[in-house]
Amino acid sequence: MRQVRWAGWTTALAAALLIGGQTRVRADIASDKPAAVVVYPKVQVSGANGVDTTIRLANTNTTNPINVHCYYVNASSYCVGGTNPGENCTLSPTVCQGGGVCLPSWQETDFRIVLTAGQPIEWVASEGLSDNALPLPRGVCVRNPTRQCGSDADCNPFPGGTCTQSNAGTRIPPVPDDPFIGELRCIAIDAQGNPIPRNDLKGEGQVVTFPSDGVAVLDIAGYNAIGIQATGQSDGVANQLVLGPGRSGEYNGCPNYLIVNHFFDGAANPVPGTDATINTNLVLVPCSTDYLRQIPGLAVAQYLVFNEFEQRFSTSRAVRCYQDIQLSRIDTANSARSIWNVSVAGTLTGQTRINPIGVPSTNPPSIPSGLLGIAVETHTASARRKSAAFNIHMAGDRDAADVMIIP
Numbered sequence: 001m002r003q004v005r006w007a008g009w010t011t012a013l014a015a016a017l018l019i020g021g022q023t024r025v026r027a028d029i030a031s032d033k034p035a036a037v038v039v040y041p042k043v044q045v046s047g048a049n050g051v052d053t054t055i056r057l058a059n060t061n062t063t064n065p066i067n068v069h070c071y072y073v074n075a076s077s078y079c080v081g082g083t084n085p086g087e088n089c090t091l092s093p094t095v096c097q098g099g100g101v102c103l104p105s106w107q108e109t110d111f112r113i114v115l116t117a118g119q120p121i122e123w124v125a126s127e128g129l130s131d132n133a134l135p136l137p138r139g140v141c142v143r144n145p146t147r148q149c150g151s152d153a154d155c156n157p158f159p160g161g162t163c164t165q166s167n168a169g170t171r172i173p174p175v176p177d178d179p180f181i182g183e184l185r186c187i188a189i190d191a192q193g194n195p196i197p198r199n200d201l202k203g204e205g206q207v208v209t210f211p212s213d214g215v216a217v218l219d220i221a222g223y224n225a226i227g228i229q230a231t232g233q234s235d236g237v238a239n240q241l242v243l244g245p246g247r248s249g250e251y252n253g254c255p256n257y258l259i260v261n262h263f264f265d266g267a268a269n270p271v272p273g274t275d276a277t278i279n280t281n282l283v284l285v286p287c288s289t290d291y292l293r294q295i296p297g298l299a300v301a302q303y304l305v306f307n308e309f310e311q312r313f314s315t316s317r318a319v320r321c322y323q324d325i326q327l328s329r330i331d332t333a334n335s336a337r338s339i340w341n342v343s344v345a346g347t348l349t350g351q352t353r354i355n356p357i358g359v360p361s362t363n364p365p366s367i368p369s370g371l372l373g374i375a376v377e378t379h380t381a382s383a384r385r386k387s388a389a390f391n392i393h394m395a396g397d398r399d400a401a402d403v404m405i406i407p
Contacts, residue, residue, distance in 0.1 A: 029228050030227055033199075034202045035201055035227025037404075038185070039226040039227075040183060042183065043205065048091065049209070049212075053205060053208065054205070057225075058119065067188070069187050070172075070187075071186075072110075072182060073182045073285075074176055074180060075181055076179060076182065077104045080102075111173055114167050121135065136165070141154070204222060205389075209385075217386070221387040221389035226391070240403060240404075242401050242402075243403070244398055245399055255370065259351065262280045262350065263280065264341060264345045274379075274381065278377065279378050281325060284372070286299055286320075287369050288403050290405040299368070299369045302314070303316060306352075309346070319356075327352070374389055
């Protein structure tokens with residue numbers, strides 16, 4: 001079996017950075033530690049195909065409760081024009097009739113969560129979490145446990161004292177449509193709704209495909225939510241979250257580039273005794289976003305692809321709002337001709353480096369942005385399909401700041 005040789009160009013890159021005096025060789029954004037903002041790049045629901053997403057969010061602070069403001073971003077496609085405008089065409093563009101076209105959307109739905117000290121919470125994207133299903137819908141007065149309360153004021157004047165922590169004020173709706181594809185982003189806030197520098201949030205997402213016949217098997221692709229840590233700095237604008245650059249921003253800066261180690265699409269599983277074919281989807285979301293004016297981020301992703309012989313290929317593609325696409329569909333509609341196709345690349349595995357270039361746009365309106373993302377590897381054999389999502393490597397910090405604006 002071939003072995004991937006990265007030492008040559010990675011060593012040269014590291015040497016170049018040292019010689020050039022560059023120190024920005026690490027990314028502070030991470031998926032393995034608590035943060036003030038957590039991003040779930042892939043939330044998917046499709047009742048017709050048995051697909052749903054389980055979302056987990058936890059308060060890692062074992063002493064204090066925390067308020068969280070979350071935003072679903074709906075990137076599903078809808079018909080524009082024709083005889084059935086507004087029809088969901090995410091699963092099939094042919095749904096649009098009478099000359100209509102199927103175009104991706106960008107719509108935001110927000111809600112709030114209150115987590116008690118050290119509390120994890122979980123819900124299914126298609127259902128949300130009703131008041132009756134909350135783990136701790138109401139607190140109780142410490143001096144009278146039979147009396148429910150939402151705050152200390154509910155315990156006064158009698159019996160007095162304090163109210164225990166609860167999930168009162170939590171409202172988790174289902175995703176706004178089915179089918180749905182998009183992201184979820186949650187931000188630590190204070191009681192007034194202002195972002196606060198508390199790195200206490202940790203999350204996970206699981207895209208689950210339920211079997212619809214006697215042949216298919218349950219398929220679960222899980223990943224860690226990407227955490228954006230607060231630095232403790234402030235720009236004085238309550239509804240504006242500045243990500244980088246360096247330590248001057250309110251939050252750590254978005255990565256300068258992303259690195260994905262992967263099989264090339266169409267590769268045969270090298271494990272003996274298997275007949276699976278391997279493909280990989282790349283999910284990217286912009287760092288910058290404007291929830292107040294409903295304007296998404298935009299970046300041109302520059303791709304540099306290396307095979308096992310360190311031969312290099314390159315291409316680019318714009319990412320506006322959201323991208324969930326098979327690698328071999330990024331550069332061409334014919335995946336057999338793609339630079340990510342195993343026959344074109346010439347080796348079983350490779351590495352893709354993604355350099356996001358933020359670009360402004362006025363038609364349609366978008367703001368310059370960096371990128372975050374995950375990858376989903378799928379093994380298909382006969383009628384069986386198994387997937388595994390994984391977090392991709394992030395390196396460096398962008399020179400330009402990214403901005404998240406909330407209402």
